[in-house]
Amino acid sequence: MINKVGQIMLYVNDQDEAVxxxxxxxxxxxIAEENNNQGFRWIEIAPKTGAETTLILHNKEFVSKMSPGLNLDTPSLMYFTDSIEQLHSELKGKEITVGEIVNMPTGRVFNFADFEENYFAVLEK
Incomplete structure (x- = not known):
């Protein structure tokens, strides 16, 4: 049986910029980086504070050639924080595109975008 999410694949156009x-x-x-020197390179990243799930950054173009038809869309990811206002302010200060903090039935949430304009959400837990 599956008991947790281990890794999430993010397919990006520029792995170095994503890192x-x-x-x-x-x-x-x-966390780790692998490169077979034939185009297949992946980088495993995670929050510094004890995350159980990691992100794997893959080269979108290489993967599309290797696995035609694979869904390379960005997954809809929800991150958690204990201090949403502080994080929101810090991301704005780093010139990251962030949405307004909104109240949802599950708590306060906002979106942010990476350099490729992929959007992710943060929920205060």
């Missing part, structure tokens, strides 16, 4: 965005702007860390 910079997630590590420099969102304070993630690189």
């Amino acid at each position: 910079r965005f997630w590590t420099e702007k969102l304070d993630f860390t690189v």
Whole structure:
């Protein structure tokens, strides 16, 4: 039986820029990097504070050639925070596109976009 989500694949156009965005702007860390020197390279990243699930950054163009028909769309991801106003302010200060904080039945939430204009959400837990 499946008991947790281990990794989420993010297919990006520029892996190096994606690593910079997630590590420099969102304070993630690189867990591992693999490169077969034939075009297949992936980078595993995660928040620095004890995340059980990691993100794997794959080269979208390479994967589309390797696996035609694979859905390479960005998944809809929801991150959690204990201090939504502070995080919202920090991301704005780092010139990240962020939406307004809104009240939802599950709590306060806002969206932010990466450098490729993929949107993600943050929920205060």
